[in-house]
Amino acid sequence: MSLAGYAARRLLHMIPIVFGVTLLVFFLIHLVPGDPARTMLGTHATPQKIKLLHEQWGLDEPLPVQYWRFLERLVHGDLGSSLFYSVPAGRLVIERLPVTLWLIGLGTLFSVAIAVPLATISAAKRDRPTDHVVRAVPLVGLGFPQFWIGIMLLLAFALNSGRAFPVGGYGEGFFGHLHSMILPALTVALAISPILIRSLRASMLEVLGSDYIATARSKGLPENRVLIRHALRNASISMVTVLGVNIGFLVGGTLVVEQVFALPGVGQLMINSIFQRDFPVVQAVTLAFAVMVVLVYLTTDIIHALLDPRVRFD
Amino acid sequence: MSTAAATVVEAPAVSHRQRFRDRWYRNTSFVAGASILGVIVLLAILAPLVTWHDPVQQDLLNTLQGSSWDHPLGTDDLGRDIWTRLVYGARTDLRIAFLAVVFPFILGTFAGLISGYFTGRTDSVVNWLVNVVVAFPFYVLIIALVFVLGPGSRNIYIAITIVGWVSYTRIVRGEVLVQKRQEYVLAAHAAGLSNTRILGRHLLPNVITQGVVFAMSDIVLDILAIVTLGYLGMGVQPPTADWGRMIADGQTYLTTNWQLSTIPGIAVVITALALSLIADGLADLLRPE
Numbered sequence: 001m002s003l004a005g006y007a008a009r010r011l012l013h014m015i016p017i018v019f020g021v022t023l024l025v026f027f028l029i030h031l032v033p034g035d036p037a038r039t040m041l042g043t044h045a046t047p048q049k050i051k052l053l054h055e056q057w058g059l060d061e062p063l064p065v066q067y068w069r070f071l072e073r074l075v076h077g078d079l080g081s082s083l084f085y086s087v088p089a090g091r092l093v094i095e096r097l098p099v100t101l102w103l104i105g106l107g108t109l110f111s112v113a114i115a116v117p118l119a120t121i122s123a124a125k126r127d128r129p130t131d132h133v134v135r136a137v138p139l140v141g142l143g144f145p146q147f148w149i150g151i152m153l154l155l156a157f158a159l160n161s162g163r164a165f166p167v168g169g170y171g172e173g174f175f176g177h178l179h180s181m182i183l184p185a186l187t188v189a190l191a192i193s194p195i196l197i198r199s200l201r202a203s204m205l206e207v208l209g210s211d212y213i214a215t216a217r218s219k220g221l222p223e224n225r226v227l228i229r230h231a232l233r234n235a236s237i238s239m240v241t242v243l244g245v246n247i248g249f250l251v252g253g254t255l256v257v258e259q260v261f262a263l264p265g266v267g268q269l270m271i272n273s274i275f276q277r278d279f280p281v282v283q284a285v286t287l288a289f290a291v292m293v294v295l296v297y298l299t300t301d302i303i304h305a306l307l308d309p310r311v312r313f314d
Numbered sequence: 315m316s317t318a319a320a321t322v323v324e325a326p327a328v329s330h331r332q333r334f335r336d337r338w339y340r341n342t343s344f345v346a347g348a349s350i351l352g353v354i355v356l357l358a359i360l361a362p363l364v365t366w367h368d369p370v371q372q373d374l375l376n377t378l379q380g381s382s383w384d385h386p387l388g389t390d391d392l393g394r395d396i397w398t399r400l401v402y403g404a405r406t407d408l409r410i411a412f413l414a415v416v417f418p419f420i421l422g423t424f425a426g427l428i429s430g431y432f433t434g435r436t437d438s439v440v441n442w443l444v445n446v447v448v449a450f451p452f453y454v455l456i457i458a459l460v461f462v463l464g465p466g467s468r469n470i471y472i473a474i475t476i477v478g479w480v481s482y483t484r485i486v487r488g489e490v491l492v493q494k495r496q497e498y499v500l501a502a503h504a505a506g507l508s509n510t511r512i513l514g515r516h517l518l519p520n521v522i523t524q525g526v527v528f529a530m531s532d533i534v535l536d537i538l539a540i541v542t543l544g545y546l547g548m549g550v551q552p553p554t555a556d557w558g559r560m561i562a563d564g565q566t567y568l569t570t571n572w573q574l575s576t577i578p579g580i581a582v583v584i585t586a587l588a589l590s591l592i593a594d595g596l597a598d599l600l601r602p603e
Contacts (some may be wrong), residue, residue, distance in 0.1 A: 009572045020446030031462045143586020148579035252451025289454040
């Protein structure tokens with residue numbers, strides 16, 4: 001199967017999932033106990049406002065009709081209107097997206113930079129003290145609350161004696177963004193790298209046990225070359241998959257990290273909107289996050305097929 | 315015939331149990347994890363005996379105190395004793411985390427059993443549901459659900475259940491797909507046993523192990539989710555002591571009183587480590603021969 005054919009098939013697989021995602025996001029409003037319009041308006045609720053929201057959200061229509069309307073608006077890019085800012089919720093999300101993408105991108109980069117060397121060393125020195133130390137990392141590291149890692153990094157590098165990085169905010173210009181993103185991205189990376197180290201070490205061990213590694217060694221290649229040119233290259237295929245699978249965790253983490261570092265991203269928008277009881281924005285952000293993850297899954301599948309043509313024929 | 319099938323089935327389960335009984339105390343991870351967790355749980359249960367302050371009583375004349383005989387870990391910005399709040403926080407967070415793991419475990423195991431066993435349409439529907447839930451980042455869906463349902467521990471359980479069942483389903487389904495080709499299941503079929511009986515008495519005991527091991531790591535995830543919700547102000551409502559809330563409250567005083575945020579965080583890390591060690595040990599002890 002050609003790569004394009006494979007990609008098209010994967011895309012087709014995504015359709016029912018995206019359909020389910022919209023269904024779940026749509027039903028969020030119906031999980032609100034009592035009258036959603038009254039609950040969302042809270043103390044600002046007046047009979048007129050409640051009636052207006054009922055009309056806007058079509059709450060008086062039968063469920064299937066409501067869902068159909070929701071889908072109709074969705075395909076026109078209409079995610080509803082913010083109750084707080086009175087602007088389209090979709091626009092708010094798009095405005096905040098660059099900050100979150102920065103965080104995801106740099107966070108992924110950092111997590112690879114942490115996980116690859118540690119996993120390689122650990123696999124190469126299997127059952128030696130170094131390996132035991134690296135293997136303890138996931139055991140301890142998975143229990144760190146992400147926001148707490150962020151606070152501890154702030155304490156160490158942004159406050160008191162070491163003021164190398166800003167306490168929060170997004171900075172100005174490319175280098176400003178980069179400078180203010182280092183600690184948040186490191187937080188994201190530190191939270192996810194225990195999982196990556198564990199998986200990458202396992203696949204490195206598998207690769208190191210294979211015949212072509214034995215061949216490379218028997219040719220008298222230096223061990224470093226065997227590790228980096230032969231083993232790591234193949235283990236990186238599984239790295240892509242592992243990253244793809246865990247991207248949901250990474251993306252979800254940005255929500256909390258943005259809060260710690262006061263980054264004006266999509267995650268912060270979600271938390272602020274929750275406290276403003278701005279339901280359409282919360283709905284839009286939830287949908288945006290899910291779509292982001294689905295796209296990452298799709299990209300991962302395609303990269304995987306690109307690196308390892310065998311998966312196209314499975 | 316059914317007795318014969320039942321005997322064959324019970325063999326692996328019994329050997330797990332026996333292995334467990336004979337060897338648990340020699341498994342360093344398990345013993346270390348269980349000891350640490352034991353101390354924390356004991357402290358949480360005996361909270362009124364090991365603390366001598368009220369966890370919610372404010373004392374505005376003694377705010378942000380350093381450690382002393384009366385306040386071993388000092389006081390917070392409202393003059394509440396940190397040690398007391400830490401111990402009562404353990405009570406809140408551990409209770410919610412342990413209970414929160416039960417519902418996804420039951421629901422996920424059930425869904426995994428039927429989807430792996432019946433395949434066909436049931437399997438497609440369950441798989442579709444799993445893929446839909448997995449498309450949402452963990453925290454995004456939990457936070458969105460707690461938002462629409464409202465705060466409070468009951469809604470935290472509901473949110474965690476809606477998000478958490480999928481992992482159990484994946485694990486159990488995978489195990490069922492392997493086990494149902496084994497001879498003991500084929501024999502049970504041949505003996506004319508009902509699907510319910512095969513699922514409940516024969517497959518379940520043999521596929522549950524992986525689920526149990528995962529449940530231990532899942533409690534870690536739940537504790538992290540609960541403290542994260544607390545940190546964001548969406549979890550257990552104040553003034554109830556909760557580790558996440560304590561970290562959030564302390565963040566304002568990071569430059570002057572760094573211990574306010576640091577101490578509860580360390581409590582989370584130690585608790586999570588204990589549970590991870592238990593999970594590690596259990597995986598080792600319950601691994602099939």
